[in-house]
Amino acid sequence: MTSPSKTIKVNDIELVRINPSHAHVLAALHQDGFASPWTAQAFFDLLSKATVAGWIATKSEPIGFILIQTTAEESEILTLAVASSHRRCGFARKLVAQALSESRGNSVATLHLKVAEDNTAAIALYKAAGFAPSGHRPNYYARTSKAVDAILMAKSLSP
Numbered sequence: 001m002t003s004p005s006k007t008i009k010v011n012d013i014e015l016v017r018i019n020p021s022h023a024h025v026l027a028a029l030h031q032d033g034f035a036s037p038w039t040a041q042a043f044f045d046l047l048s049k050a051t052v053a054g055w056i057a058t059k060s061e062p063i064g065f066i067l068i069q070t071t072a073e074e075s076e077i078l079t080l081a082v083a084s085s086h087r088r089c090g091f092a093r094k095l096v097a098q099a100l101s102e103s104r105g106n107s108v109a110t111l112h113l114k115v116a117e118d119n120t121a122a123i124a125l126y127k128a129a130g131f132a133p134s135g136h137r138p139n140y141y142a143r144t145s146k147a148v149d150a151i152l153m154a155k156s157l158s159p
């Protein structure tokens with residue numbers, strides 16, 4: 001039987017600009033995506049900064065979100081998560097496209113991100129969106145067994 005959640009199509013969703021009142025929703029989505037999730041308080045503190053912006057993909061329920069931070073001409077994807085019940089439907093692609101569009105609109109030169117080297121899904125997503133490796137941070141992400149390196153990736157937005 002098909003899961004009802006999967007009946008939500010990427011073109012049906014709304015992208016809503018995130019504000020601090022979304023902190024608890026973001027924490028719940030983050031918990032679904034990460035072994036060491038950020039707390040609602042951490043999201044509230046981040047969302048209170050003028051440099052941080054984000055979008056939540058929603059239909060009848062929250063599906064996923066992306067947060068970016070912009071300083072001068074550089075932006076960074078701080079985090080991105082899609083509910084496990086809605087993955088592989090194009091929602092993350094749409095959220096990344098929104099972050100790219102907003103960054104271009106703000107004359108940002110480069111969009112950066114960090115991703116764990118064992119996160120094959122996210123690396124494939126970012127490569128498909130045109131990001132290329134730009135650096136490496138050893139032992140950046142804690143894991144129960146052994147720390148994992150971060151791959152830095154970047155996409156130039158210059159015309």
Ligand SMILES: CC(C)(COP(=O)(O)OP(=O)(O)OC[C@H]1O[C@@H](n2cnc3c(N)ncnc32)[C@H](O)[C@@H]1OP(=O)(O)O)[C@@H](O)C(=O)NCCC(=O)NCCS
Binds near residue numbers: 082094116119125
């Ligand atoms: C990574 C993540 C955000 C992807 O979200 P998603 O909505 O499932 O991704 P999309 O459906 O938009 O996928 C777009 C493309 O990314 C790539 N991709 C996504 N998931 C993939 C997977 N599990 N394996 C291989 N490629 C994958 C594919 O190229 C895919 O295009 P395709 O489906 O046409 O082949 C999601 O798996 C997630 O929330 N993971 C946990 C949190 C996380 O790792 N966040 C990123 C931190 S940097």
